[in-house]
Amino acid sequence: MSIADNLNRIKNQLEKGVELVAVSKTKPIANIEEAYQAGQLIFGENRPQELQQKAETLPKDIEWHMIGHLQSNKVKYIAPYVSLIHSIYKLSTLEEVNKRAKQNNRTIRVLLQMHIAEEESKFGLTRQKLENFLASPSLKELENIKIVGMMGMATFTDDKKKVKSEFDTLKTIFDQTKENYFKGNTDFKILSMGMSGDFKIAMDSGSNMVRIGSDIFGKRENH
Numbered sequence: 077m078s079i080a081d082n083l084n085r086i087k088n089q090l091e092k093g094v095e096l097v098a099v100s101k102t103k104p105i106a107n108i109e110e111a112y113q114a115g116q117l118i119f120g121e122n123r124p125q126e127l128q129q130k131a132e133t134l135p136k137d138i139e140w141h142m143i144g145h146l147q148s149n150k151v152k153y154i155a156p157y158v159s160l161i162h163s164i165y166k167l168s169t170l171e172e173v174n175k176r177a178k179q180n181n182r183t184i185r186v187l188l189q190m191h192i193a194e195e196e197s198k199f200g201l202t203r204q205k206l207e208n209f210l211a212s213p214s215l216k217e218l219e220n221i222k223i224v225g226m227m228g229m230a231t232f233t234d235d236k237k238k239v240k241s242e243f244d245t246l247k248t249i250f251d252q253t254k255e256n257y258f259k260g261n262t263d264f265k266i267l268s269m270g271m272s273g274d275f276k277i278a279m280d281s282g283s284n285m286v287r288i289g290s291d292i293f294g295k296r297e298n299h
């Protein structure tokens with residue numbers, strides 16, 4: 077199966093209104109070009125310098141998404157290029173994104189990453205921390221960022237019921253957050269959940285953005 081075939085197979089499984097982020101982390105430029113030729117314009121990376129290099133090399137109409145853990149000292153590498161950051165869960169990181177966006181004369185869109193999985197190793201905000209985060213007065217001063225939704229990862233397990241219930245939880249938090257903090261704000265609408273192994277379950281729970289890597293590009297070496 078070619079990358080183009082894989083892309084087509086996946087697109088046929090996407091529900092209406094669901095956007096596909098092709099996760100190209102660790103994969104070579106040639107693989108991304110192949111997907112681009114097949115019409116894919118949104119790509120996800122999880123290493124800032126890798127995103128920077130690829131963005132500088134590849135066509136300018138590609139939308140680059142940062143999907144992995146982001147350290148503040150690396151925001152500068154992606155600030156000129158990134159279209160959406162999926163992985164914000166600390167105010168200090170968001171302040172740095174705002175600062176770098178301003179330096180680049182742009183507004184950067186971000187998602188709040190929620191911790192919904194059982195594994196401690198996964199990053200993100202708990203419900204309580206989300207409340208504190210959204211209540212912080214300094215949030216309003218960040219004029220060069222736009223919070224446009226939420227992202228979450230389910231536990232890595234074969235237990236589909238568990239995965240479904242975690243995605244359902246995130247959908248509930250998303251709806252409540254929209255109602256309580258972003259009412260009337262039409263920008264807050266992205267719910268990024270679902271990867272190769274669980275994107276169908278995620279769509280059943282109301283995801284409108286899926287992040288798919290190995291089903292498109294094949295297995296990765298180590299990540």
Ligand SMILES: *Cc1c(COP(=O)(O)O)cnc(C)c1O
Binds near residue numbers: 099122143270272288
């Ligand atoms: C790697 C990664 C993906 C894609 O995972 P696959 O299982 O290869 O589809 C999605 N989201 C995040 C946050 C990732 O780090």
